[in-house]
Each structure stands twice: as C-alpha cells, then as structure tokens.
Amino acid sequence: MVDFLVHKKGDYVGVATTDLKKGIIAQGWTVDKDLNYEIEVLEDIPLGHKIALRDIKGGEKVIEYGETIGVATKDIKMGEHVHIHNIKSLKWG
Numbered sequence: 707m708v709d710f711l712v713h714k715k716g717d718y719v720g721v722a723t724t725d726l727k728k729g730i731i732a733q734g735w736t737v738d739k740d741l742n743y744e745i746e747v748l749e750d751i752p753l754g755h756k757i758a759l760r761d762i763k764g765g766e767k768v769i770e771y772g773e774t775i776g777v778a779t780k781d782i783k784m785g786e787h788v789h790i791h792n793i794k795s796l797k798w799g
Contacts, residue, residue: 710757712736712743714772719756719788726751732785734759748785756788768793 709732710720720734726747734743734757743759751757756770762782767774776793786792 708733708735710734710743710745712741712759713738713770715739715741716769716772718759718762718769720759722751722753722755722757725753726757732757746785748783749787751787758782758784758786758788760784762788 709724709726710722712720712734715736715738720743726732728747728749730747732745732747734745745757745759747757761784762768762778764778764780766778768776768778768788774796776795778792779794780792782788782792
C-alpha cells in the first residue's frame with residue numbers, strides 16, 4: 707500500500723494518500739521514477755497534506771513538482787507535517 711506520493715525525484719515533500727498516524731512507517735512512491743520510500747511519521751498528517759522526505763532547514767526553499775513551492779519558516783525534520791505552520795508560499799507572499 708502506498709501512503710504518500712512524490713511527484714518528482716528530488717522533491718523534498720510527498721503528499722499523503724491516507725491519514726498518516728504518528729509512529730507508523732509510511733510507504734511512498736515517486737510518480738515520475740519508480741522509486742520507493744519508507745519514512746517514520748513523526749506527527750499525524752491528514753490526507754492530502756505533505757510529509758517531509760528529508761530534513762529541511764529554516765529559510766531553505768521547499769521543492770515539490772521539481773519546483774520551489776515556498777520557504778521553510780523553521781527547521782522541519784524528515785517525517786514531519788509540512789503545511790502553512792512551517793512553510794511560507796513564495797507565490798502568495
């Protein structure tokens with residue numbers, strides 16, 4: 707079962723395809739390349755929200771779809787929920 711999808715190889719985040727519960731080992735798959743992931747979920751992540759695939763430093767750009775989608779407003783650990791509480795969109799300021 708795939709718990710999250712990654713749009714492109716090199717993305718920093720994946721999108722939850724189910725509600726992810728803290729403590730599980732989530733299974734992921736990259737859409738553009740046949741790559742598999744296993745990541746421990748560090749906090750609950752709702753369906754459709756993002757999971758960090760790697761540690762992201764505060765101030766670092768966040769990559770999804772192979773594009774910059776925002777900037778981390780604080781350090782984000784691999785397996786944490788990535789959403790408006792810890793990234794700022796570059797498009798919407």
